[in-house]
Amino acid sequence: MDSYDASKLTPRQDASSRLKDFFIGATPLQKRLESVRKQTSFIPTPPRRKIPQGSQLQEDIDPQKFAFLLHEQWTLYTLTPLYKFSYTNFKEYSKLLNAFIAAEKQKGLAVEVGDDFNIKVIFSTLMGVKGTQRDPEAFLVQILSKSQLPSEHKEEKVLWTGWFCCIFGDSLLETVSEDFTCLPLFLANGTETNTAIIGTWFQKTFDCYFCPLAINAFNLSWMAAMWTACKMDHYMATTEFLWSVPCSPHSLDISYAIHPEDAKALWDSVHKTPGEVTQEEVDLFMDCLYSHFHRHFKIHLSATRLVRVSTSVASAHTDGKIKILCPKYFIGVLAYLTELAVFQIE
Amino acid sequence: MDETLAEFFRRTILKIPMTEMMTVLKTWNFLSENQLQTVNFRQRKESIVQDLVLLCEENRASLNDAAHLDIIYTQFHRHQKIWDVFQMSKGPGDDIDLFDMEQFKSSFKKILQRALKNVTVSFKDAEENSVWIRIAWGTQYKKPNQYKPAYVVYYSQTPYAFTSSSQLKSNLPLLGQSFETHNSTTSLQERSLGLDINMNSRIIHENKVEKERVQRVTQEIFGDYPQPRLEFAQYKLETKFKSDLNGGILAEREEPLRCLVKFSSPHLLEALKSLAPAGIADVPLSPLLTCIPNKGKNYFKIRDK
Numbered sequence: 001m002d003s004y005d006a007s008k009l010t011p012r013q014d015a016s017s018r019l020k021d022f023f024i025g026a027t028p029l030q031k032r033l034e035s036v037r038k039q040t041s042f043i044p045t046p047p048r049r050k051i052p053q054g055s056q057l058q059e060d061i062d063p064q065k066f067a068f069l070l071h072e073q074w075t076l077y078t079l080t081p082l083y084k085f086s087y088t089n090f091k092e093y094s095k096l097l098n099a100f101i102a103a104e105k106q107k108g109l110a111v112e113v114g115d116d117f118n119i120k121v122i123f124s125t126l127m128g129v130k131g132t133q134r135d136p137e138a139f140l141v142q143i144l145s146k147s148q149l150p151s152e153h154k155e156e157k158v159l160w161t162g163w164f165c166c167i168f169g170d171s172l173l174e175t176v177s178e179d180f181t182c183l184p185l186f187l188a189n190g191t192e193t194n195t196a197i198i199g200t201w202f203q204k205t206f207d208c209y210f211c212p213l214a215i216n217a218f219n220l221s222w223m224a225a226m227w228t229a230c231k232m233d234h235y236m237a238t239t240e241f242l243w244s245v246p247c248s249p250h251s252l253d254i255s256y257a258i259h260p261e262d263a264k265a266l267w268d269s270v271h272k273t274p275g276e277v278t279q280e281e282v283d284l285f286m287d288c289l290y291s292h293f294h295r296h297f298k299i300h301l302s303a304t305r306l307v308r309v310s311t312s313v314a315s316a317h318t319d320g321k322i323k324i325l326c327p328k329y330f331i332g333v334l335a336y337l338t339e340l341a342v343f344q345i346e
Numbered sequence: 347m348d349e350t351l352a353e354f355f356r357r358t359i360l361k362i363p364m365t366e367m368m369t370v371l372k373t374w375n376f377l378s379e380n381q382l383q384t385v386n387f388r389q390r391k392e393s394i395v396q397d398l399v400l401l402c403e404e405n406r407a408s409l410n411d412a413a414h415l416d417i418i419y420t421q422f423h424r425h426q427k428i429w430d431v432f433q434m435s436k437g438p439g440d441d442i443d444l445f446d447m448e449q450f451k452s453s454f455k456k457i458l459q460r461a462l463k464n465v466t467v468s469f470k471d472a473e474e475n476s477v478w479i480r481i482a483w484g485t486q487y488k489k490p491n492q493y494k495p496a497y498v499v500y501y502s503q504t505p506y507a508f509t510s511s512s513q514l515k516s517n518l519p520l521l522g523q524s525f526e527t528h529n530s531t532t533s534l535q536e537r538s539l540g541l542d543i544n545m546n547s548r549i550i551h552e553n554k555v556e557k558e559r560v561q562r563v564t565q566e567i568f569g570d571y572p573q574p575r576l577e578f579a580q581y582k583l584e585t586k587f588k589s590d591l592n593g594g595i596l597a598e599r600e601e602p603l604r605c606l607v608k609f610s611s612p613h614l615l616e617a618l619k620s621l622a623p624a625g626i627a628d629v630p631l632s633p634l635l636t637c638i639p640n641k642g643k644n645y646f647k648i649r650d651k
Contacts, residue, residue: 238606245617245626252609252617259604266587266603269596284595291589292603296581296648298632299621 048278051229066129069163070327074187075195076213076320078341079164081180082206087137090123097121100201120144120156131168131335136181138165143194160190162198167335172342184341185334186210187322213320213341217306220316223336225282227313228267230329235260235312237325241289242308243301254304256293260312347403354412354492355402359395362419370422374415377401413468417480420497421472427510434505445502447477454479466490476501560622563629567636573615579644581607581634586650602650615639
């Protein structure tokens with residue numbers, strides 16, 4: 001049986017405080033990362049980025065293979081490089097993680113991992129979810145529960161899904177030695193308790209460190225501009241922004257939805273540099289939206305907090321939640337998120 | 347002690363939260379330490395209060411003592427009251443007068459008693475040369491209502507006085523007069539600045555004029571009373587884009603922008619009311635927002651004219 005060291009979480013903590021502890025690093029390396037990360041908000045982001053195109057690699061892969069990753073809401077985390085991780089050990093990892101979860105359940109902690117003890121852990125590679133050949137392969141972890149009842153045919157219910165990827169992560173890949181696998185972007189769907197348990201196992205097994213990835217208003221504006229810039233044959237969803245007004249005694253939310261064709265027309269009028277999005281263009285695009293709103297409502301949206309942007313390509317929330325809708329720009333969206341994750345780690 | 351007075355004592359003491367009871371009683375300083383020790387503070391509150399009232403009777407407590415206790419309670423709970431601020435302005439060419447607190451109190455009381463036969467006026471000195479004045483109003487024929495007193499807090503070294511009351515409005519001119527007559531060269535002027543009662547006169551507000559204008563306009567639009575409870579408003583906009591920025595954006599586009607704007611809040615109108623004072627909205631507020639109560643609807647379709 002595995003023995004657990006002192007950094008193990010104590011049994012009495014409830015889920016929310018466990019999640020908090022889980023993210024507070026214990027080792028000196030983790031503490032150093034924590035302090036460095038606090039300074040990254042002052043590092044200026046590049047003034048221009050490429051408009052997402054369909055990735056070349058992606059065309060070789062059947063998009064149906066990752067269709068199940070679309071239209072789901074994922075909670076985002078950054079992940080430091082994994083030490084001595086191997087794609088050939090998936091069977092063993094599945095067993096170890098399964099045992100870990102069962103042990104947690106025994107202690108009465110993992111009460112949300114299915115109604116019975118019969119769970120299955122699956123590690124699998126996600127082929128084609130990368131930007132360049134240099135990017136490590138993305139992989140997926142799923143927790144499934146098997147029904148114990150003999151009458152029902154053994155249907156497997158997915159309790160939790162998490163996947164790890166790296167899209168155009170060159171800047172990070174260059175800094176680490178061969179023992180490390182860089183998959184800085186982690187996306188999870190499922191309860192926070194389960195995410196904490198699985199995260200703890202990864203942290204202990206590969207000496208890595210998870211951190212929630214929040215998306216600030218600045219980056220949300222970039223996303224809105226870039227995704228509006230994407231060429232679409234037809235639009236599945238309206239383009240929508242959500243602001244939260246901080247100053248009221250009662251909270252006030254302002255939702256501003258614009259017909260996607262009109263948003264595109266506005267963007268085309270703003271856009272000057274072919275194939276690229278510049279900071280000036282993003283600012284101007286947002287300013288146009290603000291001034292159109294101001295003309296009607298005399299309210300300065302720029303004085304409030306942008307919390308969510310939603311387009312036909314994807315939608316993102318400031319709490320670090322993402323939903324990707326369009327398969328064509330799946331990689332493009334992940335590329336931007338990887339960039340944010342790498343910034344946060346460095 | 348007559349019954350109404352005893353009842354007033356009972357109700358006043360009953361108001362005091364148990365956590366503050368000892369502090370308030372000690373501040374009042376009417377019942378001695380020994381007397382307080384005879385009370386069993388572990389009983390039910392009603393019983394404690396009964397015992398305390400009996401002690402008050404023993405000490406032959408008067409209405410004045412009750413009024414003092416009421417003032418102390420109000421001082422402890424000043425933040426639960428709404429205060430209006432008054433500023434006294436001096437006429438041109440006036441000298442700074444020497445202020446005599448006792449003289450002020452005496453003339454203040456005299457004026458009120460002369461004007462209204464039935465009035466109870468009590469004073470308590472407080473920090474920073476201030477005095478708390480409690481006034482219970484009656485009429486020609488009715489005794490003062492001790493349960494709805496007015497409070498005036500006057501900081502003698504400043505031109506400011508704070509008032510709070512449920513029934514003050516009609517008696518305002520009289521109060522004003524009492525200040526005026528005391529010092530014949532000053533006149534009372536209401537300035538609705540909404541200052542905190544512990545105002546430090548050394549703090550200045552930079553854009554006071556602008557802030558006041560915003561408050562005034564907001565008040566004109568929304569009024570003084572709480573807004574009707576509304577949770578959302580929705581606007582369907584089909585208007586052309588017009589912008590002064592960098593001219594030319596969407597200049598050739600004939601079609602309007604199709605937008606849908608939704609405001610939502612647990613209390614929408616109160617939230618909208620707070621936007622201008624917070625600097626998030628300009629005044630005058632947009633008619634699209636202010637017309638919600640007037641038109642009695644919260645779904646709108648807006649098109650270019």
